[in-house]
Amino acid sequence: MAMQRFKIKGGNKLKGLVRITGSKNAALPIIAASILSDQKITIENVPALMDVYTMVELVKYLGAKVSFNNNVLTIHTPKIKKCKAPYDIVRKMRASYYVLGSLIGREKKAKVSLPGGCAIGPRPIDLHIKGLESLGAKIDIADGYINASTTRLTGRDINIGGPKGTSVGATINTMLAAVRAQGITKITPAACEPEVVDVADFLNTIGCDIKGQGTPTITINGQERCSGARYSIIPDRIEAGTFAVAAAITRSKITVIDCQPAHLQSVLELLAAIGVKIKVGQKRFIIDARCRLKPSHICVAPYPGFPTDMQAQFMALFATIPGTSMIKETIFENRFMQAVELMRMGAKIAIQGDTAIIEGVKKLSGAATMASDLRASASLVLAGLVAKGTTVVRRIYHLDRGYEKFENKLRSLGAQITRQNEN
Numbered sequence: 001m002a003m004q005r006f007k008i009k010g011g012n013k014l015k016g017l018v019r020i021t022g023s024k025n026a027a028l029p030i031i032a033a034s035i036l037s038d039q040k041i042t043i044e045n046v047p048a049l050m051d052v053y054t055m056v057e058l059v060k061y062l063g064a065k066v067s068f069n070n071n072v073l074t075i076h077t078p079k080i081k082k083c084k085a086p087y088d089i090v091r092k093m094r095a096s097y098y099v100l101g102s103l104i105g106r107e108k109k110a111k112v113s114l115p116g117g118c119a120i121g122p123r124p125i126d127l128h129i130k131g132l133e134s135l136g137a138k139i140d141i142a143d144g145y146i147n148a149s150t151t152r153l154t155g156r157d158i159n160i161g162g163p164k165g166t167s168v169g170a171t172i173n174t175m176l177a178a179v180r181a182q183g184i185t186k187i188t189p190a191a192c193e194p195e196v197v198d199v200a201d202f203l204n205t206i207g208c209d210i211k212g213q214g215t216p217t218i219t220i221n222g223q224e225r226c227s228g229a230r231y232s233i234i235p236d237r238i239e240a241g242t243f244a245v246a247a248a249i250t251r252s253k254i255t256v257i258d259c260q261p262a263h264l265q266s267v268l269e270l271l272a273a274i275g276v277k278i279k280v281g282q283k284r285f286i287i288d289a290r291c292r293l294k295p296s297h298i299c300v301a302p303y304p305g306f307p308t309d310m311q312a313q314f315m316a317l318f319a320t321i322p323g324t325s326m327i328k329e330t331i332f333e334n335r336f337m338q339a340v341e342l343m344r345m346g347a348k349i350a351i352q353g354d355t356a357i358i359e360g361v362k363k364l365s366g367a368a369t370m371a372s373d374l375r376a377s378a379s380l381v382l383a384g385l386v387a388k389g390t391t392v393v394r395r396i397y398h399l400d401r402g403y404e405k406f407e408n409k410l411r412s413l414g415a416q417i418t419r420q421n422e423n
């Protein structure tokens, strides 16, 4: 497929309603979890995104029959045909490693390509391995593959705390295997992210017995079988947060619907603190930024703290608010790649270690920019919405991994944004 880019003409106010799709980071592990069952499973509110198609490709390779239409995915895996996740699929998406937990859980063996690093810095998987080993899996790494096997999985008390606190991925992967272990597993400190809760809730609807999801201790009572189910994925809190920032950066008023405002509390509190008016309703919120905004400070943290996946968008916003703002990124190294691109649009940003210091300017100006990762791409598009003149964002395949119909949604709110093929 040809490389594509966005062309954005800045300056339009936004108005109207935007509907949020299902969560990518919940959908990926839930699709991987579905192969634990030999019964038919229907999953609703699945976002139609590149990463989801990659996960579908992977579970099909393992033996699942899948159909995916209008955000509804059905998956049926009467038999696992292969226990291997090949490099060619895993290299497209790190989250492929979720089949490690499911395959070990169902088949007691798995061979999964190592995901490798990614643009936002080293992404170790030691805690995933620790979780699975604690349950009794024998794991060795050879020729770029993780080989795992066991004769039986046994429930245990597992500590998967890492140097940066909790791990979303390791909590989920351990949970996926533990649901098929004999006896009781206790995971501490468990990640409390809404996506972890959604995976646990899904597993409970296919007959698993998980308690404590959303708290630092998850307790799993292992079962021998999983059943079929129908389940609906939670709304994507990062997509909702990104549209909230789109309204804030353009000093506009919009309504964000089909979302879960409770999952966005830290983000909405910060927006309120800088002067944005927010009205929260049932599965929706109205955001009104037609006013003067104040600078602020963010320190990212695991849920319910401020999400690392939202800091790039706020960097663009802070760049437009007079005064000094700061962002401290404590979870991933090297996650300020949007800064240099924003600076090419006139933003004043200094990076000192894990902290970005942003000096707001009166006006950003349009420029040719390049996306480096998913959330960095979103931040460049947001900056383009207010910049004077035209902004071009290249390499938007990063953005397409995580936002469904992003430009269509922005256009329906009144933005001037088009997708073009690179020539």
Ligand code: UD1
Pocket: 025, 026, 028, 095, 122, 123, 124, 125, 126, 127, 128, 129, 162, 163, 164, 165, 166, 167, 168, 169, 170, 191, 195, 308, 309, 331, 332
């Ligand atoms: C998930 C999200 C990602 C989000 C992140 C943090 C998906 C597909 N991705 O990523 O969008 O930014 O949570 O909310 O859901 N770590 C280790 N060893 C491990 C695993 C992680 O040291 O084995 C470290 C990581 O390098 C990082 C921290 O723990 O510093 C948190 O990472 P983790 O919560 O695991 O993030 P992901 O699950 O990869």
